[in-house]
Amino acid sequence: MPRYSIGFDPVRKSNYCHHTFTSSTNLLRCAGCKFARYASKEAQRAAWKNGHQQECAALQACGRIPPATIRLAARIYWKERRLTGDGALPHSIESLQHHWDDLDDDRKQSYAQMAIVTREYMKGSGTSIPDAKDVAYLLARFACNNHTICDDELRPKGVGIFPLGAMLNHSCTPNTMQSFTGSRIVFRAVQHIPAGAEATIAYVELAATRAERRAMLKANYFFDIDANQELCVTLVPKEVRLDDTLTLELFERRSMTMDEHDPELTCVDSDTGSGANVVRVQAEECATFSDEETEAGPSQAPAGQKNWEVKVQCWGAAFLQGGNVQNDPTTQAIAVAWRLATILRLHASASDLVSQGQLEACDMIATALQSMQDMQKHIWRMRLLEVQLRAAIECGNKWDLALDAARSLLPFYTWLYPKVWPNLGLHLATLAKIAALLDHFDEAATHAEAAAAILRITHPEGQIVQDMLRLWHDASAELNANAEE
Numbered sequence: 001m002p003r004y005s006i007g008f009d010p011v012r013k014s015n016y017c018h019h020t021f022t023s024s025t026n027l028l029r030c031a032g033c034k035f036a037r038y039a040s041k042e043a044q045r046a047a048w049k050n051g052h053q054q055e056c057a058a059l060q061a062c063g064r065i066p067p068a069t070i071r072l073a074a075r076i077y078w079k080e081r082r083l084t085g086d087g088a089l090p091h092s093i094e095s096l097q098h099h100w101d102d103l104d105d106d107r108k109q110s111y112a113q114m115a116i117v118t119r120e121y122m123k124g125s126g127t128s129i130p131d132a133k134d135v136a137y138l139l140a141r142f143a144c145n146n147h148t149i150c151d152d153e154l155r156p157k158g159v160g161i162f163p164l165g166a167m168l169n170h171s172c173t174p175n176t177m178q179s180f181t182g183s184r185i186v187f188r189a190v191q192h193i194p195a196g197a198e199a200t201i202a203y204v205e206l207a208a209t210r211a212e213r214r215a216m217l218k219a220n221y222f223f224d225i226d227a228n229q230e231l232c233v234t235l236v237p238k239e240v241r242l243d244d245t246l247t248l249e250l251f252e253r254r255s256m257t258m259d260e261h262d263p264e265l266t267c268v269d270s271d272t273g274s275g276a277n278v279v280r281v282q283a284e285e286c287a288t289f290s291d292e293e294t295e296a297g298p299s300q301a302p303a304g305q306k307n308w309e310v311k312v313q314c315w316g317a318a319f320l321q322g323g324n325v326q327n328d329p330t331t332q333a334i335a336v337a338w339r340l341a342t343i344l345r346l347h348a349s350a351s352d353l354v355s356q357g358q359l360e361a362c363d364m365i366a367t368a369l370q371s372m373q374d375m376q377k378h379i380w381r382m383r384l385l386e387v388q389l390r391a392a393i394e395c396g397n398k399w400d401l402a403l404d405a406a407r408s409l410l411p412f413y414t415w416l417y418p419k420v421w422p423n424l425g426l427h428l429a430t431l432a433k434i435a436a437l438l439d440h441f442d443e444a445a446t447h448a449e450a451a452a453a454i455l456r457i458t459h460p461e462g463q464i465v466q467d468m469l470r471l472w473h474d475a476s477a478e479l480n481a482n483a484e485e
């Protein structure tokens with residue numbers, strides 16, 4: 001089955017080949033466009049035949065690097081033209097769903113504009129230009145069928161469309177995961193799949209609440225995991241607008257389906273003692289369309305400068321006593337809403353600071369974590385801890401702080417991911433490495449062993465498995481030596 005892939009811009013500090021997607025410290029740069037990089041002369045020659053000839057001319061004429069999806073769209077047309085001589089799309093791509101009729105006008109407009117940019121870009125190659133409408137449909141197909149190509153540590157390095165891989169369905173409890181060997185997509189079972197059972201993958205981040213996953217899937221893949229759930233009848237909330245970006249929504253009863261851990265992950269007990277004791281927070285970005293290179297998963301905060309709004313949802317008849325909202329439970333819910341909104345803003349600002357390498361992020365996160373002491377299992381605490389871990393490692397080599405954050409994150413990872421899952425294996429590896437660095441050999445050995453057990457399934461060829469086996473061995477040796485002293 002053919003596949004099509006394209007690398008992200010190398011300014012993202014990556015060092016992988018644009019043809020083989022393998023990493024190398026010694027990449028050859030294309031003398032023409034000065035953009036494409038290759039691990040070898042052979043890779044460069046193969047890429048040239050595989051579409052870079054047209055791409056190189058287009059990039060030089062364009063004078064800037066268009067987003068990866070636009071380059072991928074052009075690449076597909078060029079490749080098909082080279083193979084069959086006509087400018088149509090390959091059948092394997094054309095048969096993928098584009099959900100055009102489900103798109104809202106903004107999204108249609110965006111794809112139409114991107115199609116214009118794609119056609120302008122393709123003009124530089126001197127080849128024939130596809131119809132604008134066809135290009136827009138292709139870009140819509142990308143949105144619900146593309147895979148982000150990641151390295152073994154889940155760092156994105158490109159984007160690809162894999163027609164066969166696009167046929168796997170989503171499950172919130174998937175039995176299969178995808179990974180990449182070079183530019184090839186590989187699916188691996190993460191548990192026993194009985195004969196005849198369907199293999200499923202996760203289309204969205206699993207470290208999220210059911211409501212978050214549902215919203216992501218509806219917006220990007222046009223299906224509703226709760227379409228048949230009785231609870232999801234639309235309830236009309238009473239709204240209390242607290243400021244431009246913060247709204248309290250009061251429901252008579254619970255308005256959504258929840259997963260096993262959702263009550264702990266999303267609810268704040270406002271302790272009214274009157275049955276009106278559940279508050280749930282949801283941050284929504286106003287701008288829904290984003291390029292895949294900046295796309296934030298649910299585990300990332302909406303960036304500080306983006307337009308976003310916070311909705312805090314409460315349910316319980318007590319909120320609506322006598323039809324008015326001027327009562328004690330509501331006053332308490334308002335206090336919680338302000339607190340959650342402050343936490344979300346601190347999280348967004350801290351994430352921005354970490355991206356710029358600013359250690360001040362740590363203080364901001366500490367302040368936010370302080371105000372969450374009564375919400376130990378809330379998902380926003382997990383997201384703060386993730387930023388704290390990054391800040392501690394990337395901005396300041398603060399290893400004690402990093403170890404604390406990594407330890408506090410582990411329960412979240414074990415709740416939210418399947419027992420065998422890359423994110424869990426990689427987190428255990430991080431924890432093992434930090435523990436070893438601080439001479440906590442007992443902890444290092446335990447986590448390295450657990451990490452290796454998962455990663456040998458999820459990344460059987462990965463260097464990280466060898467690293468973890470060595471760390472387990474070394475930490476155990478240190479422990480034995482200490483015991484003998």
Ligand SMILES: [Zn+2]
Pocket residue numbers: 030031032033034035036052055056
């Ligand atoms: Zn070039």
